[in-house]
Amino acid sequence: MASIFRSEEMRLCQLFLSSEASYNCVSELGEIGLVQFRDLNPDINPFQRKFVNEVRRCDEMERILNYLEAQIKEVEIEVLDDGDNPEAPQPREMVNLEATFEKLESELREVNSNANTLDRNFLELTELKQVLESAKLFLSQEADATASLTQNLIGNDDAKNEPQQLSFVAGVIPREKLAMFERMLWRVSRGNAFLRQHDIETELKDPTTGRMVRKSVYLIFFQGEKLRLKVKKICEGCRSTLYPCPDTAADRAEMLAGVKSRLADLNTVLSETSDHRQRVLVASAKHLRSWLIKVRKIKAIYHTLNMFNVDVTNKCLIGEGWVPFADLVKIKEALRLGTEKSGSSVEPILNVMQTPMAPPTYHRTNKFTHGFQNLIDAYGVATYREVNPGLYACATFPFLFAVMFGDVGHGIIMFLAAFYMVINEKKLGPKLANSEIMRMMFGGRYIILLMSLFSMYTGFIYNDFFSKAVNVFGSSWHIGPLAEKAVVEDHETTYMLSPNDRDDYIGYSYPMGLDPMWQISLNRIAFQNSYKMKISIIIGVVHMLFGVALSIFNHAFYRKYVNIYCEFIPQVVFLMSLFGYLCFLVLFKWFNYGDGPEFDDDHGSYCAPSVLITFINMMLNKEDPPPPNCNTVFMFSGQKFFQQVLVIMAILSVPTLLIPKPFILKHQHKKKMLMGPPLTQVLIDDHAAASGSTTSLVTDGNAASESPKGKAASEAGGGGHHGEEEFEFSEVFIHQGIHTIEYVLGSVSHTASYLRLWALSLAHNQLSEVLWMMVLKIGLQSDSSTGAVMLYLIFAAWAFLTVAILVLMEGLSAFLHTLRLHWVEFCSKFYYAEGYIFEPFTFKSILNPEPED
């Protein structure tokens, strides 16, 4: 589909919906999710809009459903999620829903309040039971069961004294309040009250909060009526409950028996109540999800309708919204369906409007391109109908990543992880939605898959498999009889192999990738550095050139031909004459120089000129003397003149980039002013008049015949019209100056920036080698039987470190560097990113509240 190259063509449409059909039509549009409605009453308060009452009713229903959900969660019933997607109910069904919900709520509230009362009773009885049992414990010293507890403790030997009555109260108090309670009691009674307490072992349920609390039973003994009042007040103040406790043991025993039987009765009632509650909740849990979806859909529809204008006759609603041009048919179909459902006879009218407003950017993506598009959108949303870098990122992104992450082994690990996610995506999707990190990884599963495949390829080229080389095709190098023994160190002999000697070197190179012999050579790093550095520069220049080349499509599309001559061409000339030539030198040297019998002296390794020095001398216009025994420092004849031409071209392209464009723009502007009101304005008026007069179903007679170019032209015209009053020469000039400086300096620094490909690749390679040498090798070296056990453990450590550091951390770092190379080095060459994203009205977000990425 074309929209991957550029964003979809959008149209601003006006919808005329009859009042009775509007609800169904919007509902259908929500199901297909292709229209972004504009708010036509931005200055009206939310509570003054037309459908505020309906929204409020939905709020009320949602509140009840939330209450239900909380209740269901409390008893840990699973809410049925069958994944179905009920349609938004008709407005008249709302009343039924409301009635159902209200009935449910009142039923549930009643059950709850009953349960609460029962709980309270139960608590009181349990506490009373505890009090009575504890009282028995406290007063067990009582010799005579029939004797009164309040009898004097000291024998009543002095008969003249009034018998001092000792009274007591009993109660229950939360354990954490006990200390404060005791202290207060002591203060108020001045030490004249005596408190005994006993902890209740079991936890008791607090009926108001539903939490379990620990409590203590206490008995307070004191004398006198005044003190009794005070003690009681304190007991009340500390939220303790007082319980009647008979004086004599017999009464207590009797009461205890009564309480126990009542408790037993209460238990059966309680269990019945909770059963009933459970039944109600289970029944509602079955429907809860579909109810929630329905209510949210209704609410979303009314929210959207609130953005509509009301016609003067009050018979129809007028809405405006952006739609993708390609989907007009689908939208019409949805509108027809909506009208049919509502049974209205009035056809809805869809008008395509002309507007100077910038349309939103809409890239149609699938699950594969979605991740890549997201990476680009994170940098900036493309200007409407701009060349979309997301498409190219699908290939370049994994490739640049792989250049830094080249290792077959690590690639395989990554591939397995990504492959697992891809084949199980349906199952894993909802599971991983809750964890943010996993969701991110999962959203990028196709990126990871592609990155791993590419890393396996580059790993093969680098001949790296967990930092070891693999000898697939047979090395081209052998230690011949004449191989020169160089150094002997630690009893290891080092040989110097020469490509000249056909015993050492078989005469042709390893078919693909690096020769495995490099793995064990001493100058491996030096060779790889030179190779990877040059490769990175070549890749970088190609990548940037590609970016610059893409800009021509933008210029041509927006008909800014000035930009082609004054920006695109000098940019290409500048880039190619300097860095393009550098790449040419690298390739030229690779092909024409070397060691061995097929190269003559001038093309031998001794006389090969340094590319770097050649390039520097080219810039400084200097010539070094050739090394002794060599004829020249140049690679081909006429190179000096060619280089001078290139430098002059590069220098000339800078003023070309800087100066002409502002003057041309000024000239064009003047011409436009002379011509009077711009033509396009009239054109737009014509369109408006035409679309206003046609009242057919869809006035696409005008719109469909319009080519995208015409649209773009009117767009540009509109832009010019806007800029008319504001054309400021100095501003344009300064802008162009900044642009020029940015490009010229940018090409230097961006080329250097691509060297990170080399640096990270080197780091990755070295790290994995260190891990091999320092960890796994230790396990492999031991030759006793304990070595087997050691290897077992050391392998675990090596495997863990490989995954954690080399795959995860290094992978993340390479990923970030790739991202930077795309955002800064690539996108800056052509990507304006001044658009805003298309956010259609859709029910999808209602179905899955968690966004996928």
Next chain:
Amino acid sequence: MLDSLFNIDCGYLEGLVRGFRNGILRQTDYLNLVQCETLDDLKLHLQSTDYGNFLANEPSPLQVSVIDDKLREKLVIEFQHLRNHAVEPLATFMDYITYGYMIDNIVLLITGALHQRPISELMPKCHPLGTFDQIEAINVANTSVELYNAVLVDTPLAEFFGECVSEQDLDELNIEIIRNTLYKAYLESFYNYCKGLGGTTADVMCPILAFEADRRAFIITVNSFGTELTKEDRAKLYPTCGRLYPDGLAALARADDPENVKQVAEFYTEYRALFEGAGNNPGEKTLEDKFFEYEVKLNVNAFMQQFHCGVFYSYLRLKEQECRNVVWIAECIAQKHRAKIDNYIPIL
């Protein structure tokens, strides 16, 4: 405290409180609120502010008292969250803020007990920031000595109570005297604490507390006219940490009628302005509102400086003012009394 070290302990909380402060309703919000026709409109509009869904779970015919409770609940949750994360000296500072509410609660409960109201009925009316363990046992006390010995001795308020211990039975006048004596001691202690902290905290908090002290002095004086409070007793109630101390307070102690109070205020530029525009006629703002406006101004200014504890106090005060405003507007809407709906105090 060095400013640079402030963030080690309190930087997170200060950031938090500044974030909360940005959620305070603005003039445009008030303009929208006063246009509401019903309380449900009000709820709908508050949903679009920082209050979010705080009323979402309330059944629909909304009561003003419910709104009030929920507003306060939200504020208390925020404050307690801050308090739970605070370390010294901010922790003590925030505790000091709550003492004021404790005093109000005690007085409320004793007055209620005098009128034979059960404690359980009064408890919901107490401010949740000012509750403490022993508070419900407060009706044990019949005299202030008992009050002190039984209830307050374990609370942080004990140190403020020194002056009002007497064997007299508690009655209306007594309670008012206790409240004001307590408050005087509390304000002075808070003032000294802030001064002891020094630095920006002192710079910000001292003017605010000084104003609070002066406001109390003015209000005590104005309210005492026509009661049995003697001038000597009255003079004892003035907090002495304000700008009126000592000359202004001495003059206030001699005052006989509101005109005298106004004359005292003449000597102080900031208070003169407050008294000048004040009146009870329609179209004029009451003295109370004028004081509130000035307080809001001081508290808003507290946010102009960084690295000090004053923002916590100021945030609470501003938020309380906002609650009063919202409740006022809600009250006006509920009673269809739209003429006075604009009498809220805007927070800039």
